[in-house]
Amino acid sequence: MSVHSRRARAALEALVETDPAIAALSLWCVHRDGEETGTIGTTITYGADFAERPGHExxxxxxxxxLHVALRHSARMADMAHRLGDAFDAARWNLAADALVNEAVTLAGHALPRPTPTLSVVLAEAGIEGTLADWDVERLYHALAGTGAGEGDAARGFVRDLAPEAGDAADASEDAARWRQHLSRALDTGRRTGRGLGRVGHLIADIPSPQTPWEVVLRGLLARAATPIPRPAPMRPSRRWLAVAAQAERAGTFVPGFEAGQRPTSDIPRIAVALDASGSVDDARLALFWAEVTGIARRLRAELHLLVFDEAIRHHARIEPGVAPRLPPMPREGGTSFAPVIEAARGLSAAALVVLTDLDGDAGSPPPFPVIWAVPDPNGATAPYGRVLDLSH
Structure with missing residues (x-):
């Protein structure tokens, strides 16, 4: 492998004229000649197949x-693989990332080799609506699950050219912010010239932005909700008052007024977790969500109550702290009503209610405890109360 790519030199120099935005972004990439053409992290390798193509290709x-590098597809792939474990589908991620990039490159006026899986073709094959402005790679990856996308004509000639980047997750937010700045400057340059990606860059919804993973947000919300709050005990003096009163008696001075203490809290908080059984959540995200919630319950020493529901509660199980439960069968049919879940959590005196759902139902009036709506793909959806947690990232 050479230090700098000789195979790509002419193409990269030509992009300065044909697509200034891409040319500017390429300066932040590492270009190498290698056995195959592909991307890992910020490094692009160019194989012998690349050298055999005509100049425009x-x-x-x-x-x-x-664009794979600029949109951090390799790093985001590694993050999703870590979160989903064995359930992660690398081929589907490659297809989703390629579809978004190819759509942008095509709209920018470049002629990609055929056949090429563009977003419009992949969405049509999957029976999904939307444009480049509607999808990021994580949402598209989840949306393509079980659709058969990539198995037809759009997949012919499709080569997996993206590999996950090994890196420190702690640097991910800073890296995303840095690439967002690179993209902003590059697209601004392209817009001023009126050529290439600069004309369509504003349509790309996949531009990386610093985001806190939903697992971290959920942990914080449940920790705050389930942390016991000491209650006043009118008949119990505070330790501070006992010390001050004793000192006053010894000194023969005025004893201060009585100061009540606090009653120690021994109750284990209850967390109600409601799973929408109507089939709006794919198995991979359901398993990930369930593992995260049960892990939180063990760490918090909280009593977990599982509520599987559609129009009514179909399964209710109490899960003791420290127990690793199994996920029950999901009916995957019927409509959705949140009223039975809210009422059940109210009857449990729950410290918090987490509802895994698509928000397609009547939420009713707000209960007296925090409600977290964990939504696989909110796409701008809002809830009348509580916190909406986006599970698509």
Whole structure:
């Protein structure tokens, strides 16, 4: 492997004229000649197959991989693989990332080699609506689950050219912010010239932004909700008052007024977790969500109550602290009503209610405890009360 890519040199130089935005972004990438053409992290390798392509295709393929780097598809792939474990589908991630990048490159005026899986083709094959402005790679990856996308004509000639980047997750937010700045400057340059990606960059919804993973947000919300709050005990003096009163008696001075103490809290908080059984959540995210919630319950020493529901509660199980439960069968049919769940959590005197749902139902009036709506793909959906947690990232 060479230090700098000789195979890509002509294409990268040509992009300065044809697509200034891509050319600017390419300066932040590492270009190498290698056995195969692909992207891992910020490094793009160019194989012998790249050198055999005509000049205009070399430019489009280089643009394709530069966008993979700029949109942090390799790093985000590693993050999703870590979160989903064995349930992660690398081929589906590659297809989702390629579809978004190819759509942008095509709209920018480049001629990609055929056949090429663009977003419009992949969405049509999956029976899903939307445009480049509607999808980021995480949401598209989840949306394509079970649709058969990539198995038809759109997949012919499709080569997996993206590998997960090994890196420190702690640097992910800073890295996303840095690439967002690179993209902003590059797209501004492209807009001023009126050529290439600069004309359509504003349509890309996949531009990386610093985000806190939903697991971290959920942990914080449940920790605050389930932390016991000491209650006043009118008949119990505070330790501070006992010390001050004793000192006053010894000194023969005025004893201060009585100061009540606090009653120690021994009750184990209850967390109600309601799973919408109407089939709006795919198995991979359901398993991930369930593992996270049960892990939180063990760490918090909280009593977990599982409520599986559609129009009514179909399964209710109490799960003791420290127990690793199994996820019960999900009916995957019927409509959705949140009223029975709210009422059940109220009857349990729950410290918090977490509802895994698509928000397609009547939420009713707000209860006297925090409600967290964990939504697989909110797409701008809001709840009348509580906190909406986006599980698509």
């Amino acid at each position: 070399q430019q489009s393929v280089a643009a394709h991989h530069v």
